[in-house]
Amino acid sequence: MARRLTCPYCYETFTGREISFRCNSRLSRTQKRCVRRRDDVLSDRMGQRGEVGPAFVADGRRATAQCPDCDGETTFRICPVCHSTLPAQFGMLENRMIAMVGSKATGKTVYTTVLLHEMMNRGGSAFGAALVGADDATLQRFNSDYQEHLYREGQLFAGTRPAVTNDNRVDPLVFRFGLRRPGLFRDRPQHTVLSFFDTAGEDFTSRESMELNTRYLMGADGIVLLLDPLQMAGARPLARPGTALPGTAGVDSPYNLVSKVTNLLLTRAGRGRAVRRSGSSRIDTPVAVVFTKLDAFWHMLDKGSPLRAHPPSGDRFDEEDSLSVHEEVRTLLKDWDGVPIDRLLENTYSRYRYFGISALGHTPTEDARVARTGIQPYRVTDPLLWLLSGYGAVPRTGRR
Ligand SMILES: Nc1nc2c(ncn2[C@@H]2O[C@H](COP(=O)(O)OP(=O)(O)OP(=O)(O)O)[C@@H](O)[C@H]2O)c(=O)[nH]1
Ligand SMILES: [Mg+2]
Ligand SMILES: [Zn+2]
Ligand SMILES: [Zn+2]
Structure with missing residues (x-):
């Protein structure tokens, strides 16, 4: 069984693969850019109401992932439960x-x-x-x-x-x-x-x-x-x-x-x-x-x-x-x-x-x-x- 990780922000557990990503909403190589908007999960769970790039699912064991909407590459890994940005190298530390x-x-x-x-x-x-x-x-x-x-x-x-x-x-x-x-x-x-x-x-x-x-x-x-x-x-x-x-x-x-x-x-x-x-x-x-x-x-x-x-x-x-x-x-x-x-x-x-x-x-x-x-x-x-x-x-x- 894969080792379970615990989110330091919400204390829910998940595996490394389940870690999600957030698009950095910059202009991508293909000249597209994702719009920043409020993330309802982040808002409900953590009370953070600011505008952020969209969250998406990819293999969280990797350090980066490609956004399906704009093709941009992102390094923001987020908790799949509360959507908080995880600390750098989370899961490896x-x-x-x-x-x-x-x-x-x-x-x-x-x-x-x-x-x-x-x-x-x-x-x-x-x-x-x-x-x-x-x-x-x-x-x-x-x-x-x-x-x-x-x-x-x-x-x-x-x-x-x-x-x-x-x-x-x-x-x-x-x-x-x-x-x-x-x-x-x-x-x-x-x-x-x-x-x-x-x-x-x-x-x-x-x-x-x-x-x-x-x-x-x-x-x-x-x-x-x-x-x-x-x-x-x-x-x-x-x-x-x-x-x-x-x-x-x-x-x-x-x-x-x-x-x-x-x-x-x-x-x-x-x-x-x-x-x-x-x-x-x-x-x-x-x-x-x-x-x-x-x-x-x-x-x-x-x-x-x-x-x-x-x-x-x-x-x-x-x-x-x-x-x-x-x-x-x-x-x-x-x-x-x-x-x-x-x-x-x-x-x-x-x-x-x-x-x-x-x-x-x-x-x-x-x-x-x-x-x-x-x-x-x-x-x-x-x-x-x-x-x-x-x-x-x-x-x-x-x-x-
Ligand atoms: N003598 C002494 N009093 C302290 C010390 N630390 C805290 N206190 C007293 O304890 C009071 C409560 O401290 P807090 O840290 O606010 O207590 P708390 O456990 O966070 O309280 P809640 O958030 O209400 O659960 C302070 O206002 C001080 O009067 C200390 O080192 N020495
Ligand atoms: Mg207190
Ligand atoms: Zn994107
Ligand atoms: Zn979390």
Whole structure:
């Protein structure tokens, strides 16, 4: 059976042959030119209403195809389901979908922004990594809606729009990740396509958006599960005085969220791309379980805690450091009434790892702005580097 590919924009799957094309609507060799018009599929599925060349079917395993209307040759390959233009070399590159989930106000949007900003700047360059937007829409949207808002204007975000109020859509940010060190993995592709979905917390409480979430979680090669200790009964009273506390009414507790995600992953087996489960019927999708807003808890950690230190610098993912963070978080879960979370993960997942991060490094001001000291991210790239090292896309060091 042909390998199934997953569209980084809509998460539907198809084979390489099924990839379609879009005419570039330039004057062709035979002096014909296709008219640009709105593409109804692109408009319905992705909300993109601009005028584009016509879509047509040809053998998508090839890099180019000839338009049946104007005879012009085109290199635009598009998803057969949503008609989004696929990243260059799609199907030939590693393609990794990273799903990001968390209850309302856990810090998903802030984290996504700071993580990608770091990967594109400091954090990434220390690693010899390059992360670039895979398409114009991602670049534009990441700059204006995310990066400028937080970094230039210093403003936090309003709650992310739930998919149900957005034509049942979540618009992912799609990036190409690569290492600027050719030869390091001579036998591996140089780039990985990464697709990030920043969902709204409500997406996990409404029934309507469950189908979307199912597709998106099932298609994921890695899950970043954000949990907010400030939403945990045992941790909330321990937060540093002055910390902005999130509301809890109508919000899934971290334990409930982990249960919902787990149930989705378990029940979906058998439909479409089956859940990768090992013999012991554990879920094989790697899950980075990330506790956010750690700045609210630094005051109560021991001086020697790995969660007060920065990860060792270097150009490899440090497995040993990561494992000591993992154990430290597990210990903290005891104080935070989080032992049921640990038990659930331990019993159901074959690959999960705990992380502790702070995207901002401070609690925001009372009027929802970044503190005057600026954004001081803490350990934000650890979860992504762990996932990437699991795919062999970045090297790792230390204990296995
Ligand atoms: N102390 C602290 N607070 C944070 C941090 N990151 C986010 N917050 C707080 O959490 C709030 C929510 O952050 P968002 O990123 O918008 O949360 P979200 O998960 O995207 O929320 P929804 O889109 O509504 O699901 C922010 O407005 C901040 O008050 C952090 O690193 N430290
Ligand atoms: Mg959000
Ligand atoms: Zn044409
Ligand atoms: Zn698609």
